[in-house]
Amino acid sequence: MRTRFAPSPTGFLHVGGLRTALFAWLIARQTKGRFLLRIEDTDQIRSVEGAVENILSTLHWAGIDPDEGVMMRKGIMAQEGTKGPYIQSQRLELYQKYAEQLLQNGHAYACFCTAERLTQMREGQMARKQAPMYDRLCTRLPKKEMEERLARGDPHVIRLLVPHERVFTFTDKIRGEVTFQGHTVDDQVLLKSDGFPTYHLAHVVDDHLMEIDLVIRGEEWLSSTPKHLLLFERLGWTPPKYAHVPLLLNKDRTKLSKRQQSVAAEEYIGKGYLPEALMNFLALLGWNPGSEQEIFSLAELTEAFSLERVQKAGAIFDLTKLDWLQGQWIRRLPLAEFADRLQMLTAERYPEAAHDAHFSEKAALIHERVTFLEEGPDMLAFFYVEPKVSVELLANAKQKVTKELLTTILKLLTDTLGKIPADAWTTDTLKEKLLAQAKKQDLSQGQILWPLRAALTGLPYSPGAFEVAVALGKKTTLARLEGARAVLE
RNA sequence: GGCCUCAUCGUCUAACGGUUAGGACACAGGAUUUUCAUUCCUGUAAUCGGGGUUCGAUUCCCCGUGAGGCUGCCA
Numbered sequence: 362m363r364t365r366f367a368p369s370p371t372g373f374l375h376v377g378g379l380r381t382a383l384f385a386w387l388i389a390r391q392t393k394g395r396f397l398l399r400i401e402d403t404d405q406i407r408s409v410e411g412a413v414e415n416i417l418s419t420l421h422w423a424g425i426d427p428d429e430g431v432m433m434r435k436g437i438m439a440q441e442g443t444k445g446p447y448i449q450s451q452r453l454e455l456y457q458k459y460a461e462q463l464l465q466n467g468h469a470y471a472c473f474c475t476a477e478r479l480t481q482m483r484e485g486q487m488a489r490k491q492a493p494m495y496d497r498l499c500t501r502l503p504k505k506e507m508e509e510r511l512a513r514g515d516p517h518v519i520r521l522l523v524p525h526e527r528v529f530t531f532t533d534k535i536r537g538e539v540t541f542q543g544h545t546v547d548d549q550v551l552l553k554s555d556g557f558p559t560y561h562l563a564h565v566v567d568d569h570l571m572e573i574d575l576v577i578r579g580e581e582w583l584s585s586t587p588k589h590l591l592l593f594e595r596l597g598w599t600p601p602k603y604a605h606v607p608l609l610l611n612k613d614r615t616k617l618s619k620r621q622q623s624v625a626a627e628e629y630i631g632k633g634y635l636p637e638a639l640m641n642f643l644a645l646l647g648w649n650p651g652s653e654q655e656i657f658s659l660a661e662l663t664e665a666f667s668l669e670r671v672q673k674a675g676a677i678f679d680l681t682k683l684d685w686l687q688g689q690w691i692r693r694l695p696l697a698e699f700a701d702r703l704q705m706l707t708a709e710r711y712p713e714a715a716h717d718a719h720f721s722e723k724a725a726l727i728h729e730r731v732t733f734l735e736e737g738p739d740m741l742a743f744f745y746v747e748p749k750v751s752v753e754l755l756a757n758a759k760q761k762v763t764k765e766l767l768t769t770i771l772k773l774l775t776d777t778l779g780k781i782p783a784d785a786w787t788t789d790t791l792k793e794k795l796l797a798q799a800k801k802q803d804l805s806q807g808q809i810l811w812p813l814r815a816a817l818t819g820l821p822y823s824p825g826a827f828e829v830a831v832a833l834g835k836k837t838t839l840a841r842l843e844g845a846r847a848v849l850e
Numbered sequence: 851g852g853c854c855u856c857a858u859c860g861u862c863u864a865a866c867g868g869u870u871a872g873g874a875c876a877c878a879g880g881a882u883u884u885u886c887a888u889u890c891c892u893g894u895a896a897u898c899g900g901g902g903u904u905c906g907a908u909u910c911c912c913c914g915u916g917a918g919g920c921u922g923c924c925a
Contacts, residue, residue: 367925368925369924369925371924371925401925403924403925404924404925406924407924407925472923476922476923479922479923483921483922486851487851489851490851490852491851491852492851492852492853492921493851493852493921494852494921516923517923518923520923536855536856539854539855540854541853541854542853545852545853545854545921546853547921550922550923552923553923554923555923557923559922559923559924559925560924560925564925579919580855580856580918580919580920581918581919581920581925582919582920582925583854583855583919583920584853584854584855584919584920584921585920586854605855607855607856607918608918608919610917610918612861614916614917614918615917615918616918616919642862645862645863645874646862647862647863648863649862649863649864651864652864653864653872653873653874655862655873655874655875672856672862672863673855673856673857674855674856674857674917674918675855675856675917675918675919676861676862676863677861677862679860679861679862679875679876681861681862681875681876682861682862682874682875682876683875684875685874685875685876686875688887688888692888727887728888729887729888729889730886730887730888731887732887757885759885760884760885805884806883806884807884807885808884809884810884810885811884811885812884813884814884814885815885818885820885820886821885821886822885822886822887823885823886824885824886824887825883825884825885825886826884826885827884
């Protein structure tokens, strides 16, 4: 199937849009079809410089690059495919041509009403508790006057003539059958007075010409679908299938807004979320596999996804589960990759980390302890700078390490560890020797390991004492124990 | 106001007439452990309300209620 994502370049890519794009991408992959990207820039005022590049780079980060249409090629924006151009502002003649055709066939009409009159008309209708709709004043214009004004070039729009007696029924892939009465459907503007099409005309023309089989879009479009269906009919085309996905909501169930939450996909990138985690989270918002699987890669989603299992109700965009997924995915990152990425990050703060041949051993110690890569450098800091050790840290009531005992324990640690040869400096040996000594001296594991770990790291919590001692090496371990003993005096 | 859509634990959701209403996140407790985290176990917690239909409704129908969307020469 050919599906598409058709954002407006009005700024950042909205997470709701990213989810819609994901669904469309999944269907295309699943059916061995194509996923197109089209840019809907028919509102010149709202278009923002650089927005297209931003959308493209976000999709790339997410792993759902388009197969056709607007895309990045060698770092520059390009268009690929035989149905282009894929940027609506470059297709104006096309929309004008079909608008003209509708006009000729009597399915549309010119309207000369000013913005002021329309506003006034709507206010009147509201005051009378009527639904605000165009009153068709211009359809009653004498033919002669109409032609004169057209010839004179008076500013006007083209409106769709909606048959009021019609009943519009269609089957949405997510919602099932939906029905609208023709008399509740407004005569939508198709072509604006500046010659640009509105979304409605552009969507129909483009999705037909680009041979889109399935339109996946937000629920906000559900009410205008009758107009689109009518347009396909009046143009003599077969309409695509539609799937209107539910909206993302704030905690208070209002439409997701940036006042309450980060809505730009790039903000989540900036916060350090893994694309796997965000995509997994977005897929699970409103969709479920029917099994109890929760962790999905894009490949697994492609396998399992179906529109029939997409929820009809809007979903609250609650980040707590995203954080859990992020933890799951960071732990799933192969150690080599985790270490590489962490090394670059850590080297920004501690340059010697860049040349640390044993970095991946250190990374392994915190792989299960971080949710974000960004937490890593702090947790590894003690490897690169001398820890600040205090008596308050070394002593620990819960572990029954008193200040009085510390002198004995630290000496015991120094003596025991000092006797272990450097070539036997492994976690197993350290554990064996240290625990044997503890037993001999009638000390608990906690009583000797807490001070050791604290002396080596200077932290109330960290990876385990044996692992840290091994990663630090014998020389540094003994030096830091000396440092801790000095603090006691 | 009109039209359309929706409604299960706090959150994401399962159960397509028959279940002690299931899972996950979060929360609480516990186990493991030298700390923290991970992991594992246990627990608290839901069918919006009212009518029908049916031997039997979370499920089907109707009416309310609530929420959302649309109601622009925005998309």
